[in-house]
Amino acid sequence: MKPSRLALALACPLIFQFAVVPSASAQAAWPSRPIRIVVAFPAGSPGDIASRLIADKLGQSLRQPVVVENRPGAGGNIGADVVAKSPADGYTFLQGPDTILTVNPTIYRKLNYKPGDLTPVITLARFNQMLVCVPSSGIQSIADLAKKARSTPDGLTYASGGPGVPGHLAMEMYVAQAGIRMTHVPYKGPSPAMQDVLAGQVPCGYLASPVVAPMVKAGKLVGLAVSGSTRSALAPHVPTMAEAGVAGYNASFSELILAPKGTPDAIVRRMNEEIGRIVKLPEVRSKLLANDLDPAPDQPAALARQIEADTAKWQAVIRRVGVYLD
Template identity: 35%
Template sequence: MTTSLLSRRTFTRLLAATAVAGLGCFGLAQAQTYPTKPVTLVVPYPAGGANDMLGRLIGQKLSEGLGQQFIIDNKPGAGTLIGATVVAKAPADGYTLLVGGFASNAVSPILFKAEYDPLTAFEPIGLFGTAPMVVITFPNSKYKTLKDVVEAAKAKPGEVMYGSSGNGSPLHLAGEMFTAQAKINLTHVPYKGGSAHILDLIGGRLDVIFDTSTNSTPLIKGGKVRPIAVSSKTRMADFPDVPTFAESGYPDFTVNGWYALYAPAKTPKAIVDRLSVELQKVLKQPEVIEKLRGVGVAPASGVASELAKYGPDEFAKYTKLIKDANIKAD
């Protein structure tokens, strides 16, 4: 091999190494100056709900920490797919983020025809909260425990009715998971969103609802419904007398609403890391912890690697459940 050839190869390798180092420095420089303009947080739900409130809370605190405005952009529709698709197709520069979770990143892409793959379309920034499911009934219901529900369902299969906000909703999936684990037959009564299912439960026209803690907590505190079990690992601080599913004999029941922050795929790692670090700081603020817990949400860590594992695990779990139970969307 000639000296000139060796020199050319050495020069090429040095050039490549320099280019890689340059990209790394560029990404670091981006992170150090980011953000230099307002950041859009896409919430794939209408204004006024729990997801919107949580997105605004996190956005406000990120704005305070990073010194730029975080603008909430509500883009509801198609089971959250409209908003999530906007973010999946947005420039990967850290200026368009998704307040995602259970529907957008685990369930809706299975039930509907999504234009994105939830496992590859986003960079996980961090999980910021989880909301356990709560089995609720009306105040004077004969069902005091999960055991009561199961025994009634076994005595008269199909007679016990549980309501939900629609086919494929978290409430429906929770009910299907429980019926499979308890080996019982409950009749699912789907509603077209809104609060009609809650009104029918309060009126005694439904037996139970597997509801999210974000929705059920104010109803329980107001005395409109009565909780009989929660899906959290330990009892909820607000309802210390309500047993967990595990305590009630169903340790494998793990259905939770969850809330997370995502960026489009290929967003520079340095920017994702900076957002994740800032999110972790936000989630340690006493005011944020209090507000999250006030609506039945347990604060998470905000660590990107945790979300990188949690999201795919949830997607795999619901892919199996939806297939096994032959669940179809409305």
């Protein structure tokens, strides 16, 4: 005997309801296993420090372990590629600087991922580069630097932690704006660069603030300015570039949390809410500031807009300088 049309009509909503319940329950149950944060730089890097500061508290809030895994190399590209190719199920996230999305796609000739493969979740913190000079150079201010660069026939040299790193790009943006000429001397990281500046082999450097701030405090280096829009907690007496007289200059950089493209919006929002709450906790905030990381939680949409604006800004600098990497 065939069921009546009325019976089928009554049964269909029930069939549909039972069909969608497992999917809704599965999402409501997130997370049901450990979450992995892939850090795209080595242990001890600013982003790694920030990730480990939030991991335990995030795990407590989500009631699942949050595991930090370092996958460094190629300016963050290795870690980014790992996460871009991971399932978009809310169990793998990327931690890295914004340069992974704003700089690397322009500066590297070949990438195994596209910026669109990664979804913005939240900004963990902003960080600075610091423009420093050795005291024997006689440079005590940005005005001194510009004057000396103009009066030096071959131009002044400056050190950075490598081609295309934040310090290199920040200095080239200043050089273009000031209309001066300086020669870039790249190193394999900010620490060896700082050693040569201290030795007077290179008079100045634009380097990571946590590396050079102790030398500035000790009087072994002169801090001229920091790159961002706010002063560094490690050297509050050092002005920003804008405060030092470079109007409109802002070379801020950020440590981000990103997710694979396609990660459910509900999971992205939950991670945003939990991490945003954690970085505002006094004990977490103070530890971040002690590492020159200024907590700056935002919404995913706002972060996406910032990435777009910064991409355009750094593309212009990279194309002017003509630095490209394999």
